[in-house]
Amino acid sequence: MSNPIFLALDTPTIEGARDLAAKVKGHIGGVKLGLEFFCAHGHHGVHEIAALGLPIFLDLKLHDIPNTVAGAMQAIHVLEPAIVTIHASGGRAMMEDAKAAAGENTKVVAVSMLTSLDEADLAATGVSGSAHDQVMRLADLAQSAGLDGIVCSGHEVGAVHKQWKHGTFVVPGLRPAGATVGDQKRVVTPRQARDDGASVLVIGRPIAKAEDPLAAARAIEATL
Numbered sequence: 021m022s023n024p025i026f027l028a029l030d031t032p033t034i035e036g037a038r039d040l041a042a043k044v045k046g047h048i049g050g051v052k053l054g055l056e057f058f059c060a061h062g063h064h065g066v067h068e069i070a071a072l073g074l075p076i077f078l079d080l081k082l083h084d085i086p087n088t089v090a091g092a093m094q095a096i097h098v099l100e101p102a103i104v105t106i107h108a109s110g111g112r113a114m115m116e117d118a119k120a121a122a123g124e125n126t127k128v129v130a131v132s133m134l135t136s137l138d139e140a141d142l143a144a145t146g147v148s149g150s151a152h153d154q155v156m157r158l159a160d161l162a163q164s165a166g167l168d169g170i171v172c173s174g175h176e177v178g179a180v181h182k183q184w185k186h187g188t189f190v191v192p193g194l195r196p197a198g199a200t201v202g203d204q205k206r207v208v209t210p211r212q213a214r215d216d217g218a219s220v221l222v223i224g225r226p227i228a229k230a231e232d233p234l235a236a237a238r239a240i241e242a243t244l
């Protein structure tokens with residue numbers, strides 16, 4: 021079994037991202053570059069981190085009209101990311117066009133309901149019903165649009181996995197027992213997410229902000 025941990029490199033500096041990834045390299049399966057890093061360093065930054073030889077997950081959460089998202093996918097094609105995110109709430113046509121524009125070795129996965137949201141947040145955006153129902157609805161849409169998988173919390177991954185047998189199930193919002201939760205609201209432990217069917221475990225601050233990131237990565241890996 022390959023290591024499912026993708027370390028979120030949420031930092032504005034290339035050196036910071038490279039140093040952290042290099043430090044824990046033997047204990048993660050890949051790295052995730054998100055908006056903070058990509059907005060600061062774009063393609064150049066991705067090339068710098070890719071030189072470490074780890075799979076790259078570009079968490080850009082694209083969400084726009086289909087033509088614009090397809091254009092963005094074409095623009096990042098050359099970076100050959102292993103995984104790219106788009107928002108499922110962008111709709112079926114947007115997801116279909118994004119998938120068609122992606123490289124054949126890139127998995128396109130749809131963000132369902134951000135792990136920083138709870139049901140009160142959902143209601144405030146005009147969506148009634150439970151987080152579970154919202155995630156299942158968007159997972160259905162993403163699957164029928166031909167995407168490779170979904171991003172959801174560990175609270176829903178078991179149910180999504182039952183419905184979508186061979187997808188890629190990306191789970192952020194992970195916290196080892198007793199760790200600071202911060203802005204995340206739908207949280208489980210890495211082990212729980214893994215047991216419920218997650219294929220990619222996204223972990224940022226529990227490793228990045230630890231006093232000893234290498235020890236933190238090792239300890240999380242040991243729980244899996």
Ligand SMILES: O=c1ccn([C@@H]2O[C@H](COP(=O)(O)O)[C@@H](O)[C@H]2O)c(=O)[nH]1
Pocket residue numbers: 028030054079131133134135136171172192193194204222223224225226
């Ligand atoms: O629903 C989502 C989608 C993406 N993320 C991203 O995952 C990491 C989590 O970082 P932590 O420090 O472990 O909380 C971060 O890069 C988010 O942009 C998410 O948290 N939830």
